[in-house]
Amino acid sequence: MVSVVCTLDHHANEVSGCAFSASLLASCSGDKTLRVYSAVDFSERPYSPLCGHEYGVHCCCFTSCGSYLLSCSTDGAIAVWSTDTGARVSALEHPSRSPLRACAVAPDSSLVLGGACDGTAALWDFSSGTLRRFLAVSEASVAACCFSPCAQMFVTGSTHGTLRLWGVDGSILCVQKDAHDLGVTCCSFAPQFTVGTYGCCVELQLASCGQDSRLKIWIVSQYEGTGTLTPLLHTLTGQSAPVLSCAFSSDGALVVSGSVDKTVAIYDTVSYLCMFWFRYVTAVAMSPTKPWLATGSMDRTVKVWRIGDGEDTTDRKLPSRSTLTLLSDWSEEDVQTWLREEGLEELVGIFKSNNIDGSELSRLNRESTFVIPESVGLRGRLLRKVESLKAAQSGSDGPDEFLGPITRELMRDPVIAADGYSYEREAIESWIRGKTKTSPMTNLPLQTTLLIPNRSLKMAIARWKSSQ
Structure with missing residues (x-):
């Protein structure tokens, strides 16, 4: 049984990520903010929303103790926020200020990982904020990353579809090419492990999802000082559009996935048969302490669901259109x-x-x-x-073609770049001024930095605004 516990509709743009700690729920959005709620009654914390990113926020995660919330953005930085006060205590800047698509914190909170649009991954020491490793991962964007439960390995996934298993010393342990056709969107380790045959290794389950509408389950075998990604354990094909997010429950008994087809699938990790389906999702997160699942959506809402039977299964808000x-x-x-x-x-x-x-x-x-x-x-x-x-x-303040691909806001001064796409002038100029000289849409090099005013699009936006 799955039932709605609460609906949170405070974001002004689509929800791009959500995360649980033992006591808090956080969500992030293209509206450049994070929202933080109590995981007891889902009331918004007094300091919420958290503002400080220059562009949309793509991902958020808590440290294991829940004292800090991390978020990454197109502005090329991972912000570290105090969950007690909401203050931004530090920022980890990508060495080339490339937009960051994904971030993760090690289970022991010792390391922070960020995946960037220029195909690199940066690994920081969390306590000091110093950069420990700067890794050339792929020619494409690094769109997904996660740490193993032991914090000795991490995985990156690229928009070229490759999964890479790394040691925290920066060594490549294993490469799985074409893991997902058209690109990896998310990856997540199960929190538990098993001892392999004859006790020679530790085996972990890894979930990955991608633009191929697949959720895949892999076995990662960790030997002393090394590791390998074994052949596929399961390929789950129940969803009909790109799968954007996946997560294991805290006990490893469930894995959930959210898709562009507006469904969430919940599987048990014994048979990998689908247990539940429901609608509206782009991001998923599981509570570490309660049978709660949070889902974020393009309709700008975050819903909290209770999985299983028991009390407290009614919506904490009066029924609303959201x-x-x-x-x-x-x-x-x-x-x-x-x-x-x-x-x-x-x-x-x-x-x-x-x-x-x-x-x-x-x-x-x-x-x-x-x-x-x-x-x-x-x-x-x-x-x-x-x-x-x-x-x-x-899920937008206007037709999608009127929204800048970088800012996801209604364009005021649209221009055409060398890749043929239209952008908000200020946003694409800022992008070009950085070291990233690739297209935000294709990741291919821009042949020229010349920008041409898109007057027809500007007039169309003006007509649409006057009609509202």
């Missing part, structure tokens, strides 16, 4: 609930008599006079709320 599924999937009752929440109770009877469900609601326009027979003001209020609802469920 807890519902896609608008096109709404029932007539869902639409009527939404009307009441938005202060449009007088329309409930009309909608009920006309059997208006979510699909019909999404198609309402000013000519739909049979729904609002007389009041022009009421019709305008309804249509504005419907448009706002559709924009919120699309």
